[in-house]
Amino acid sequence: MGYIMNKNSNKQVEMPQLLTVSPSPHLKAPVTTGKIMLDVLIALTPALIWGIYMAGIRAAVIVLISVVSCVIFEGASVKLMGRKTSLLDLSAVVTGVILAMNLPVSVPLWMPVVGSFFAIVVVKQLFGGIGKNIVNPALAARVFLISWAGEMTRFPSPAEPVNSLAVKLGEADIVSSATPLVSLKAGELPEATLGDTFVGNIGGCIGEVSALFLIIGGLYLIIRRVISWHIPVAYIATVAALTYVFPQANDGLKFMLYELTSGGLMLGAIFMATDYVTSPITENGKLIFGVGCGALTVLIRYFGGYPEGVSFAILIMNLLVWYIDLIGAPRRFGKVKEKRKKAKGKES
């Protein structure tokens, strides 16, 4: 034995004496972590390009620094910790891009490096690497960088893109502007029109300004089935409902629309709250998670000392994911609820 003839071509083909034994299923879908991350990067691209166009070339440099340092920190820590993770899964690149999108264009160039270190080494790898971190790395890094509150809250005016690398905050070459969120916090409707806030003609972090392009990216992810609608819809709907019912300015509808299109809500609801690793795995859990993020965002925006609440809200909800999944577990096939009632009946 050892060979079996191919009767179509009259060639002998080897038949191994011992074949490979492995558990079923023997077929696998072509989906991989790397392909999913690539889809996330594609979805981020429109908002990222708009962000760079609005904020200037300096924004592109910040994105580059952030991505490169994330990849280097990932590679180095994987090596040092003896992990067998592949950089090909692109998750470090996604973290780098999202971190940069959460920074104002005027931050000093060392800040994305420090942020990347915190995101990749402290939040992700020290907790066990991909799939094991409890909170979203990019978000945790952003909140960590808010330690430098001045740098993190000064936004150049959208009218003047920053194209030179050397910028000094507070000096003449940067015109700081109040973001729409700051006006909303003060109980006034912003000067920017709703069209401006929707398309992204406003001040803010590099990647968060354009609700339009972020929504386009979100639709791409939903169509590609990378994310489900549950978290973004529950999140945004909760913010909409709460800000409409309890407006801080006299025009409730307008106030709500400004709240939805300003700040980091779209970026957070579509790209950060939906991070697989740090969000619930069950559908019911996703809805609870989205509602929780929305409610906390509004609470922090209304009553917190900082105008933005998205990052804090998502981080807090990240910590509760395990318990949310326990609540949100689907009803098992064939499992009847009566059982519990009967057991209680017996006891009494």
Next chain:
Amino acid sequence: MAYTFRGGIHVEEYKLTAKSRTQIINDPPTVRISMNQSIGAPATPTVKVGDTVKIGQVIGEVPETALGCPVHASVSGKVTAINEMRVTDGSMNRTVVIENDGKNEVHESVVPFTKSITDVSPEEITDIIRRAGITGMGGAAFPTYAKIKSAVGKAELLIVNCAECEPFITADHRLLLEEAEKVVGGVKILMRAVGVPRAVIAVEDNKSNVKNKLHRQIGNANFISVKFLKTKYPQGDERQLIYALTGRELAPGKLPADAGCVIFNAATCAAVYTAFAEGMPLVRRIVTVTGNCVASPGNFSAPIGTPASYLVEMAGGLRKTPEKMIAGGPMMGQAQWDPDMPTKKNTSALLLLSKSFSKKQNSPAACIRCGRCVKNCPMRLIPAYIASSVMNDDMKSAEKFGAMSCVECGSCSYNCPGKVEIVQYIRVAKNNIRTENARMKAAREAAEKK
């Protein structure tokens, strides 16, 4: 509207052999017939080395009180050995080796049943089915007579499982196209044996070309209907089948009879018909020989115990060197190590796949909690959490997350981007939980005795 269930996955069908007429194979030089053809007690060989046997002759017997059924010679010839060998499921079995003399002589005991089926009692029918060695031919190989007995008085609907939801396999599809009369005839016999007023032949809608053939055979027997199910894996799982057809959810640990149903595979029905019409016990079955390594994939009606390598030769030989050979479908079938592995009564397919087909992943497995396994699980479990409990050696949590409800369809592992062998972890959990429960039970009983 097609009938369907929640969850599950769409898999590439790879039904390469859907149009290949079944070829009849009579002359494998040797057959090796395992004495463990079904769930239950293994048969004891009733022949000795050197005996001459004929097709249909009993070669292994099970005491009537035990669960299990007799085994018959599938070729005529001489018994050359009776030894222990490993079979498709990896267990060691007593195996009778018969050298084929090529004469295809049929044993005297094989005589057609001449009485009208309505003149015999259901008990008598059930006994004939037992003596014909008929087992479930879809996968689990539960003795058919025992299934009938468990369903009598409980079941009101007989379901013929023709879902064949596994990719590649077309054995049942061809059976329905070529021998619909046997399937329908078998259904009528089984209906009388169980005592059910209605039967449904349930087919996935990728096989809608069987519709006319079935209707022609059913004729005016309007108590048998044909229903088409949406093509989705694992539609052939009995719980999902019952749910799709009746909307009833079978609770964990319950049998189909508890939901008023009894399910037989299409090939099982045809085997029942053959046992009556020809008097021939279950000695051959249709095996789909396919996969990207087979030169001319096809369907073969082969004697039970035919070596895999012989079937591959019959299918035109090898086109590529295989890495794996699978008995059954790619989703739930078992990988074999021996190229000469003999077929059993439940071997519906032989699948030869190359290395490039079952591509290995370079990156190590890591769950990214994407939730695909939760969405696809037809039993609505949280497979990822069961798997991670097992990784932490925490069987209590695995049980709490419903490990014992798992039907091992593999939808979770199939769609996992992190390439975690989720269903294998769940199998480990099930095994550990069963062992632990048995140990606890034994300890409790021992304590009570004292």
